[in-house]
Amino acid sequence: MKEVVVTVHGEHEARVAPEEAVATLVVRAEGATREQVVSEVSAWTAPLRDELDSARAAGRVAQWSSDSVAVWSERPWNADGKRLAPVVHAAVNLAATFTDFGALSTWASEVIERDGVQFSGVEWRLSPLTRAALERSVAAEAVTVAVERATAYARALGLSDVTPIEVADAGMLTEDRGARAESARPLMARAAFSGDAGGADIRLQPTDVVVAATVDARFIAR
Structure with missing residues (x-):
């Protein structure tokens, strides 16, 4: 051979x-009018933005971002098969890259108690x-x-x-x-x-x- x-x-x-943790959350509201839900989502999102700005300035967050408000409506059905009055929904997605995992845990514990806030989860990752x-x-x-x-x-x-x-x-x-x-x-x-x-x-x-x-x-x- x-x-x-x-x-x-x-x-x-x-x-x-991991060196970074990307936390994602959604702020949601629903109601009878567009003005109502947009106002609620904006009010609930404002303190989150301020907190993330402060965390970034302190070096606990590398960066963060948020979508503009998404607004849509639907007409649900009741148990009798009849269309109900329109329901308007609004949502804002936020993502923050934390480098301080202790700060992330503290922040997550606080925000999940707030109206309209849904904490989606965390992606652990390395720096580029x-x-x-x-x-x-x-x-x-x-x-x-x-x-x-x-x-x-x-x-x-x-x-x-x-x-x-x-x-x-x-x-x-x-x-x-x-x-x-x-x-x-x-x-x-x-x-x-x-x-x-x-x-x-x-x-x-x-x-x-x-x-x-x-x-x-x-x-x-x-």
Whole structure:
């Protein structure tokens, strides 16, 4: 046996503590008139904006944003199948990136008690610079795994040397393109939300961010 082509799969993942927490919430109101619901949503949103501005100035929040007020109406049906008077709805979405997780827990505990406020959840994540560096490192480790796997196959066949001829994101080797579309993105950052609510006190527990990479590689073993 002079040489053989070896095709392998390499993967690696890293788990690190999050650096940021993106909290999202919605302020909602409903009533008989547009003026009423817009007024209520505006009044309920104003203190949230002020608090987030103060938190950003103090360095507890990196940035925050909010949508303009969305307003719509509907005519619900009653139990007898008759249309009722129109009900007008209004909503504003807010998102804030916290770097101080203790401050986030305190703020969340307070805002969920307010009229019209629905706390949607938290996405734990890394800063862009940290994420980019970690993705590069994890991708390199995935290639190392592929090399080690190919070397093990070669030795099992009585061969001692492997030479790479193709390395690609999972599913992107020459004849595999399009065959595994779900694996075409090798780097994935997954985050989860966990909270423990007791009365008005919310304690948010950061969940590790997982960054994973998967590669396919082809070698000639001799």
